[in-house]
Amino acid sequence: MRHYNDIFKKTDFLWGSATAAYQCEGAWNEDGKGLSEWDWFNHTSKKNINNTDGDIAADFYHHYKQDIDQLVIGHQNTYRMSISWSRIMPDGIGKINTKGLHFYDKVIDYYISKGVEPNISLFHYDLPLTLSEQGGWLNLKLSDYFANYARICFKHFGDRVKLWATINEPHYYSYCTNIVGNYPPSRHLDFQSYFQYQYNLMLASAKAVSEFRKLHIDGKIGVVHDNGNIELANNTKEKSKVREIADLFYNRMILCPALLGELPKEMESVMKLFNVDLYREKNDQEIIKSGKVDFLGLNLYNRQLVTDWHKGETNVFHNNKGEKSATREGIRIKHLFETAYDKNIKRNPWGREENPRVMYTALKEIDKRYQHPMIMITENGVGEYETPDKNGFVEDDERIRITNKFLKYMLKAKSEGVNVRGYYHWSTMDLYSWINGYEKRYGLVRVDFDNNLKRIPKKSFSWYRNFIETYEKE
Numbered sequence: 393m394r395h396y397n398d399i400f401k402k403t404d405f406l407w408g409s410a411t412a413a414y415q416c417e418g419a420w421n422e423d424g425k426g427l428s429e430w431d432w433f434n435h436t437s438k439k440n441i442n443n444t445d446g447d448i449a450a451d452f453y454h455h456y457k458q459d460i461d462q463l464v465i466g467h468q469n470t471y472r473m474s475i476s477w478s479r480i481m482p483d484g485i486g487k488i489n490t491k492g493l494h495f496y497d498k499v500i501d502y503y504i505s506k507g508v509e510p511n512i513s514l515f516h517y518d519l520p521l522t523l524s525e526q527g528g529w530l531n532l533k534l535s536d537y538f539a540n541y542a543r544i545c546f547k548h549f550g551d552r553v554k555l556w557a558t559i560n561e562p563h564y565y566s567y568c569t570n571i572v573g574n575y576p577p578s579r580h581l582d583f584q585s586y587f588q589y590q591y592n593l594m595l596a597s598a599k600a601v602s603e604f605r606k607l608h609i610d611g612k613i614g615v616v617h618d619n620g621n622i623e624l625a626n627n628t629k630e631k632s633k634v635r636e637i638a639d640l641f642y643n644r645m646i647l648c649p650a651l652l653g654e655l656p657k658e659m660e661s662v663m664k665l666f667n668v669d670l671y672r673e674k675n676d677q678e679i680i681k682s683g684k685v686d687f688l689g690l691n692l693y694n695r696q697l698v699t700d701w702h703k704g705e706t707n708v709f710h711n712n713k714g715e716k717s718a719t720r721e722g723i724r725i726k727h728l729f730e731t732a733y734d735k736n737i738k739r740n741p742w743g744r745e746e747n748p749r750v751m752y753t754a755l756k757e758i759d760k761r762y763q764h765p766m767i768m769i770t771e772n773g774v775g776e777y778e779t780p781d782k783n784g785f786v787e788d789d790e791r792i793r794i795t796n797k798f799l800k801y802m803l804k805a806k807s808e809g810v811n812v813r814g815y816y817h818w819s820t821m822d823l824y825s826w827i828n829g830y831e832k833r834y835g836l837v838r839v840d841f842d843n844n845l846k847r848i849p850k851k852s853f854s855w856y857r858n859f860i861e862t863y864e865k866e
């Protein structure tokens with residue numbers, strides 16, 4: 393029998409990489425899997441900007457052994473993945489698809505047999521389509537449906553899986569689905585739905601945590617948040633106002649319930665500024681209180697640099713087309729705040745800052761403000777356009793250079809007492825990117841999507857292996 397306590401007897405730190413079901417599995421309609429919202433979106437919706445889909449993706453469904461073997465060669469001792477809800481329950485509720493359970497049994501057992509610790513997220517964006525048709529995360533029943541699905545997973549895999557996360561990025565998911573509109577169901581600048589999504593997702597997370605506790609699962613459970621550490625541009629006039637509103641907007645709807653078991657104190661007053669009236673029920677506070685997580689998963693790519701609103705209507709700026717567009721990421725919220733742009737910081741082709749120092753600042757701030765939580769860096773990585781040489785090899789020196797800095801900053805925070813216990817590079821191999829499909833690559837291993845999905849480790853793969861080895865020797 394495996395025990396959680398044994399994990400950190402072998403090593404004081406977990407090193408691995410991450411994927412998500414829709415982005416890597418493929419097999420979108422195999423072995424009884426139901427449709428997810430993303431299957432529908434990418435097949436049918438005119439709002440699918442990438443003009444591609446995850447039908448095959450990296451076909452992890454049929455290549456999982458090869459991918460796991462490769463990860464082991466890279467000295468990684470953990471792997472983060474997600475379960476596709478509609479593979480386990482085709483309609484999200486009701487009938488269970490045993491073939492779906494069996495697929496994840498095979499994957500998990502193979503990892504464990506190789507000494508790799510699985511870290512499993514229950515939800516990474518791919519909502520069963522049937523539930524989406526019933527109002528998605530605005531439907532008040534959804535948190536119960538999610539808790540039910542979570543309980544099924546805990547009961548089935550809980551003897552083997554020791555690290556769990558309820559939901560991947562409740563904030564960023566709510567942002568893309570309701571403000572940007574580049575994720576289904578593609579609402580645009582809908583702040584009411586944006587906040588209600590976050591609220592309902594955190595209720596769902598809390599209910600799943602309660603199920604986990606009721607079953608006395610031996611393990612730890614977390615939620616995964618996209619770091620949106622607030623920094624103010626130098627010329628910001630109303631410093632405390634901008635900081636408070638932006639922090640609530642990007643972080644505190646998630647971090648307060650997850651780490652403190654309470655809603656943010658400033659929630660009511662900030663909701664008024666957005667003209668949002670959240671639907672809540674009487675015993676929600678109790679649910680949130682009992683849904684505190686054991687650890688915070690932090691997906692760390694960048695910060696939020698903000699300042700006072702200057703002029704202009706509320707709008708959002710998002711680049712889904714890389715070099716084909718000059719747009720930089722950001723938002724302007726009339727009368728409240730707006731994104732600031734620092735000319736001195738390099739940006740990637742998708743208009744996002746490359747700023748590894750944020751790793752240190754964010755870890756220190758969360759540690760200080762949220763009672764020294766256990767943290768796992770559940771994602772961090774570098775998206776690039778990539779051209780291999782004639783043998784298919786990619787010399788991804790930029791990825792190495794930037795990741796090296798991120799890691800040094802992470803280890804600096806750790807050495808100063810931050811309780812960070814693991815790091816997962818995004819991503820294990822090339823896969824489908826929600827932004828820019830297969831043109832934007834993140835993998836440590838190249839996948840040749842035009843040639844039988846051949847796997848070829850990149851230069852960063854060996855670099856990461858050496859980094860882990862050096863850390864372990866020291």
Ligand code: BGP
Nearest residue numbers: 412560561564691775825826827
């Ligand atoms: C995170 C998601 C991942 C992954 C990553 C890179 O927000 O959790 O699923 O996709 O971002 O983002 P993208 O592929 O959109 O560049």
